Amino acid sequence: MTDSSPKTQNEAPNQVNLLVWNIDPDLKRKFKAKCALEKRTIKDAITQLMTEYLNRHESEPMLDLRALGRDHGITVIDSGHHHCAEGWLQTHCPFCSPGRGFHLGFSLEGGNFHCWRCGSHRTWDTVIRLLGSEAAARKAWGKYQTDRPHVSPTKKVRRKTVWAPPGLGPLGKRHRQYLRRRGYNPDRLLRDWELIGTEHLSGPAWSWRIIFPILNREGRVVAYGGRSLSDKTKPKYRLPEDSQITVNPKSLLYGIHHVEGDAVVVVEGPADVRRLGKGSVATLGTGWNVEQAVQLKRFQRRYIMMDPDSSGQEQGEKLANWLGMYSGETEIIEGLFCDPGDLDQKEADQIMKELVE
C-alpha cells in the first residue's frame, strides 16, 4: 500500500494522531518538523514519536511547583486554606480566578493540576499561564523538574478514638416511622448500615437524629453522621467537628466499606446509598474533593449518579472529567427524574444489578 500522497499528509488526524495532539505540545511541534524534513508518512512519524514519548514518560521527572512558585513570586501553599488537602499543593488558578481563591491543586503524587472550579489542566498549559508566556514556560521547563514521586511534607496527627454523639441508642419508634415513610425497610437498613438513633437527650445539635457510622475501607468506624427526623431541623445532615473524626474529613466516602469488586456508584448523600445499597458510596454533599476522588480512581468502573439538579450534574461532570484522566471507565448516569434516594426500591435494585454485578 502506497499511501504517502500529499493529500494524505494533510488529512484530518486519525485516532493515534489525535492522541499525540492531546498529549504534548512539544510532540506536536516535533511531529510537524519530522514530517516536513524527512518527508515521512504521518503514520510512521507518529509511531516513532509515540514510542519515544511513552518511553520518556515512564521515567519522566515531574514539575517542582514549590521551587517554581518561590522563584517567580507565585504563592504556593500546602495548608492553612480550606482547599488544602494532604498530598496537594494549592495556588491561585490562572485560568478561572487569577490572584485569588487557591482553587488550583497540584497533586504531589500524580503531578497533575486540578482546579476546584474549572477542572483539570495539562501541566504545560498551566505553566504557560502561571508564567505568562510560552517563552517563559519553555525557559523554566527544564529547570523545575524533580524526581517523582514527591513525599508529602506534612502528616497531620489525628485523634485515635472516634467521637460519638451523646445518648446513642437503638432505632426507636420515631426513627423507624421516618424510614418507613421514605420507603425504606428499617430492618434491612439496620442490618446493612448499622443505623442507630438519638432521642431528646443528645443536645441541640444531635437530638432526634438517625445516626449512621461512617466506616473506612477496612471496615473501621472513622466518624458518625446524623440525619434529622424533621426536615425543619437545620442542618438536616450533620457531621462532627473535623477534630472529632479520625481521618481527614475530606476523604470520607460513606459506604466505601461495602464496595467489593471493581465497580462503584458515586452518589451525593447517605440516603442515596441506603437506597442503592452495597456498591454505592456518597460524597456527603453536592461537591466532592480530590481526597475522595483519589479513592474512586482505584475502581476500574466508576458510575456517577448525582442528583438531577443543576449543581449535582455540574459536580458530577467535573468528577467524571477528573476521573477520566486515569485508566478505567467513568460513566455519568443520566435520565434520573429524582434523587437516587427517592427511587422506588425495586427500581434502585434493578439499576444496581445492571451497573455493579
Ligand SMILES: [Zn+2]
Ligand atoms: Zn480554575
